[in-house]
Amino acid sequence: MQDFIHDKRVYYSPIEFAMSYIGGTWKMPVIRALANGPLRYGDLKNAIPHVTDKMLNTQLRDLEKKGMVTRTIFREKPPRVEYALTDRAMQSIPAIEALENYGRKLMELEAGEITERRS
Amino acid sequence: MQDFIHDKRVYYSPIEFAMSYIGGTWKMPVIRALANGPLRYGDLKNAIPHVTDKMLNTQLRDLEKKGMVTRTIFREKPPRVEYALTDRAMQSIPAIEALENYGRKLMELEAGEITERRS
DNA sequence: CGGTATCCCAGATGATACTG
DNA sequence: CAGTATCATCTGGGATACCG
Numbered sequence: 001m002q003d004f005i006h007d008k009r010v011y012y013s014p015i016e017f018a019m020s021y022i023g024g025t026w027k028m029p030v031i032r033a034l035a036n037g038p039l040r041y042g043d044l045k046n047a048i049p050h051v052t053d054k055m056l057n058t059q060l061r062d063l064e065k066k067g068m069v070t071r072t073i074f075r076e077k078p079p080r081v082e083y084a085l086t087d088r089a090m091q092s093i094p095a096i097e098a099l100e101n102y103g104r105k106l107m108e109l110e111a112g113e114i115t116e117r118r119s
Numbered sequence: 120m121q122d123f124i125h126d127k128r129v130y131y132s133p134i135e136f137a138m139s140y141i142g143g144t145w146k147m148p149v150i151r152a153l154a155n156g157p158l159r160y161g162d163l164k165n166a167i168p169h170v171t172d173k174m175l176n177t178q179l180r181d182l183e184k185k186g187m188v189t190r191t192i193f194r195e196k197p198p199r200v201e202y203a204l205t206d207r208a209m210q211s212i213p214a215i216e217a218l219e220n221y222g223r224k225l226m227e228l229e230a231g232e233i234t235e236r237r238s
Numbered sequence: 239c240g241g242t243a244t245c246c247c248a249g250a251t252g253a254t255a256c257t258g
Numbered sequence: 259c260a261g262t263a264t265c266a267t268c269t270g271g272g273a274t275a276c277c278g
Contacts, residue, residue, distance in 0.1 A: 003168075006229055012169045014222025015147045015215065021225060023142075024270070028134045041240050049122075050131045055271065057241065078239055088228060095221045096134065098214035103133025105210055106140060110125055143250070160260050171252070176261065197259050 018095070021066050026051055026059045028096050031085060034069065035093050038084035063089070137214070140185050145170055145178045147215050150204060153188065154212050157203035182208070 004011045011017040022028050026048070033039065033047040045056055060083060063069040068089040074080040123130045130136040141147050145167070152158065152166040164175055179202060182188040187208040193199040 004226055006226075013148055014219045014226060015151070016144060016222070017226055018218050018222030019144075022221075025135060025138075026271090029132055032134070045240095052272070053241065054243095054273090058271085081240065088225065091224055092221050095214070095217035098217040099137050100133045102141075102211050102214045103135070103137030106207065107123055107125075107133060107136055109207060145251095164260095172261065173253090173263090174251070177251090200260065 018092075021068060022092055022096065024059065026055050027063060027068075028099070030056070030059055030063065031068070031089055031092060032096055032100070034083060034085045035090075038072075038082045041081050041083070044083055068092075137211075140187060141211055141215065143178065145174050146182060146187075147218070149175070149178055149182065150187070150208055150211060151215055151219070153202060153204045154209075157191075157201045160200050160202070163202055187211075 004014075004017060006017070009020075011020065022031060029048050029051070030044070033044055039047065041056075045051060045053070048056070060069060060071070064071055067086055070084050070086060072082045072084070074082065123133075123136060125136070128139075130139065141150060148167050148170070149163070152163055158166065160175075164170060164172070167175070179188060179190070183190055186205055189203050189205060191201045191203070193201065
């Protein structure tokens with residue numbers, strides 16, 4: 001395939017381009033956590049073990065910029081902020097689930113093997 | 120899910136674990152290039168536009184260590200080295216193709232939109 | 239409750255040149 | 259043909275602390 005230029009950057013393959021949207025350690029876990037419906041910030045954070053506020057916020061801002069999530073503020077008491085997937089993010093779910101299944105297969109394979117001793 | 124520990128590292132999700140095998144800019148393109156059968160080094164390099172020798176070699180060594188590719192040397196004239204996918208790498212192909220399809224969808228979406236002006 | 243602001247580092251990537 | 263070696267760069271991610 002020929003090069004794809006977007007936002008002044010060159011992408012060599014559809015894979016690389018997809019990863020610019022959902023790559024990194026946290027973006028897929030975020031999307032997966034929102035796959036069953038919108039969540040507010042706190043619930044989202046609880047749904048993703050080990051994520052820090054900084055990383056969660058960074059990733060949410062990135063995803064917003066890319067048109068993958070929407071952020072809705074409800075000015076209630078106490079304040080509420082909800083994150084939801086856009087259409088294009090929902091279309092990534094099959095790919096993310098495929099990756100997740102593969103990860104589980106690898107975990108089984110590795111758990112079943114005797115750990116190699118490093119020389 | 121609970122944490123998964125492998126090779127002295129903690130993985131928080133199957134996704135993260137899968138990405139430790141096929142993540143990075145070049146590993147999926149490499150696996151995809153080998154999906155239809157073994158290739159020798161030069162052909163593999165030609166199959167992956169823009170990859171440098173350093174990156175291709177680094178990734179191939181990584182993939183070897185993880186048990187994702189095999190490296191076979193044929194002492195002929197001229198020398199020949201063939202790379203092939205292992206079983207566990209072949210199991211990643213559906214996930215990689217799903218990602219690739221998603222990347223293509225995103226490319227269409229972006230190509231069809233009027234580029235936003237950044238303020 | 240839902241975030242920001244700093245500072246910092248390791249590791250991933252790249253350019254270039256050289257080799258058995 | 260199939261790589262290594264070296265050096266430089268850049269950014270993702272983490273620790274910690276603070277804020278409207």
